[in-house]
Amino acid sequence: MKDNYYFDNAATTLPKPEPVYQFMDQFFRSHGVNPGRSGHELAVEAEMMIIETRRLLGAFFGFGGDPARVIFSQNATDSMNAALSGILNPGDHMIITRMEHNCVLRPANHFERDHDISVTRIGADSTGFVDPEEIRRSIQPNTRVVVVNHASNVTGSLQDAAAIGKVVRETDALFILDTCQTAGVVPIAMDEWGIDVLVYTGHKGLFGPMGIGGMIVGENIEIRPPRTGGTGVNSISPFQPEQYPYRMESGTHCLPGIAGLNAAQKWFAELGRSHGADSSGSHGEICAAALAHVHETETSATQHLIDAFSAIDSVKIYGPGPGQPRVSTLSINIGKLPADQVGAMLDADHAVCVRPGLHCAPDVHELLGTVSQNGTVRFAPGYFTDSEDLQQAVEAVRSIVED
Numbered sequence: 154m155k156d157n158y159y160f161d162n163a164a165t166t167l168p169k170p171e172p173v174y175q176f177m178d179q180f181f182r183s184h185g186v187n188p189g190r191s192g193h194e195l196a197v198e199a200e201m202m203i204i205e206t207r208r209l210l211g212a213f214f215g216f217g218g219d220p221a222r223v224i225f226s227q228n229a230t231d232s233m234n235a236a237l238s239g240i241l242n243p244g245d246h247m248i249i250t251r252m253e254h255n256c257v258l259r260p261a262n263h264f265e266r267d268h269d270i271s272v273t274r275i276g277a278d279s280t281g282f283v284d285p286e287e288i289r290r291s292i293q294p295n296t297r298v299v300v301v302n303h304a305s306n307v308t309g310s311l312q313d314a315a316a317i318g319k320v321v322r323e324t325d326a327l328f329i330l331d332t333c334q335t336a337g338v339v340p341i342a343m344d345e346w347g348i349d350v351l352v353y354t355g356h357k358g359l360f361g362p363m364g365i366g367g368m369i370v371g372e373n374i375e376i377r378p379p380r381t382g383g384t385g386v387n388s389i390s391p392f393q394p395e396q397y398p399y400r401m402e403s404g405t406h407c408l409p410g411i412a413g414l415n416a417a418q419k420w421f422a423e424l425g426r427s428h429g430a431d432s433s434g435s436h437g438e439i440c441a442a443a444l445a446h447v448h449e450t451e452t453s454a455t456q457h458l459i460d461a462f463s464a465i466d467s468v469k470i471y472g473p474g475p476g477q478p479r480v481s482t483l484s485i486n487i488g489k490l491p492a493d494q495v496g497a498m499l500d501a502d503h504a505v506c507v508r509p510g511l512h513c514a515p516d517v518h519e520l521l522g523t524v525s526q527n528g529t530v531r532f533a534p535g536y537f538t539d540s541e542d543l544q545q546a547v548e549a550v551r552s553i554v555e556d
């Protein structure tokens with residue numbers, strides 16, 4: 154019997170791999186100094202760890218450009234806002250999808266209302282998939298960016314980012330991919346897929362802590378600085394340095410957060426090696442083997458839930474059908490019960506942690522017709538979900554149905 158059965162990995166992963174906790178603790182104690190500022194040995198070593206993490210993340214995401222373009226920020230929301238406001242100008246047009254999270258929907262709404270930017274919102278089919286051809290049809294001469302959520306945090310639908318990238322590459326627009334639900338879950342090939350700006354968050358599939366995230370800015374893409382301030386370099390200059398990463402990063406870094414990402418990257422590499430990756434391969438190639446294993450582990454947990462829930466008459470399952478590309482996130486509802494009520498019962502009576510509600514993605518619930526039920530009940534198995542968790546989740550849902 155566990156204290157909690159955790160199915161809220163789409164919100165944030167729990168637990169993290171053990172080396173993440175250990176290295177964060179150890180590095181914060183030994184090198185908890187201001188990196189890249191003071192020039193003493195400890196500060197230089199802290200800076201070296203940051204540089205190494207930029208390199209590891211760049212390789213992990215299939216980015217062959219300068220690792221200085223791997224940017225750190227607080228989280229994906231911070232980076233998405235920075236990217237959009239650093240790229241868009243009044244009179245521009247942007248394309249988003251109705252599968253987006255509020256970290257895209259709300260900035261787009263504000264740009265539209267307050268900054269003379271027109272927005273096209275592409276729909277999705279009933280299982281949550283966007284048609285790349287509809288993006289092609291929506292391109293206008295002034296389309297500056299196309300923003301797509303790689304995998305839905307409501308339905309788990311995994312979009313064909315390579316096909317979308319191909320469409321956008323044929324235009325003058327930039328392709329921004331929100332990888333919050335896919336980074337550390339499926340391999341991502343930034344250069345190959347034509348992603349111009351890749352936005353990531355650290356605390357989900359990348360197994361870092363909260364408070365760290367960022368973006369990778371493709372070569373030849375210039376984004377205006379999101380804010381200006383101290384960078385530790387060229388302090389005499391009255392203006393923000395032009396070079397990356399200083400252009401995009403002002404103020405003291407979240408060193409423990411970056412240490413967490415660093416340790417997690419090494420954990421992925423170790424996992425890849427133990428799952429058949431050739432040790433002489435690149436960090437990206439080695440981690441691809443890890444991601445194949447992570448994805449298989451997580452989606453087979455989801456399949457277990459789908460099989461069990463499908464056998465219960467009053468459970469409705471949303472999202473991809475058999476064989477359609479997905480991540481582990483699964484949304485359901487039980488009869489006409491409001492999602493928040495089911496979430497509260499799962500928590501209080503069965504110690505099952507899920508996320509009920511709209512999941513910061515209101516348009517998805519408009520598409521699914523679940524707004525009036527206060528959204529859906531979201532089960533998001535993670536890499537560390539085990540058979541005891543799955544059994545408890547299924548029994549808990551059965552018991553709510555039978556009550």
Ligand SMILES: Cc1ncc(COP(=O)(O)O)c(C=O)c1O
Nearest residue numbers: 228229230254256306331333354
């Ligand atoms: C698809 C998607 N985009 C963006 C975000 C925002 O991430 P963060 O809260 O870390 O900024 C989330 C987090 O729930 C998400 O699932």
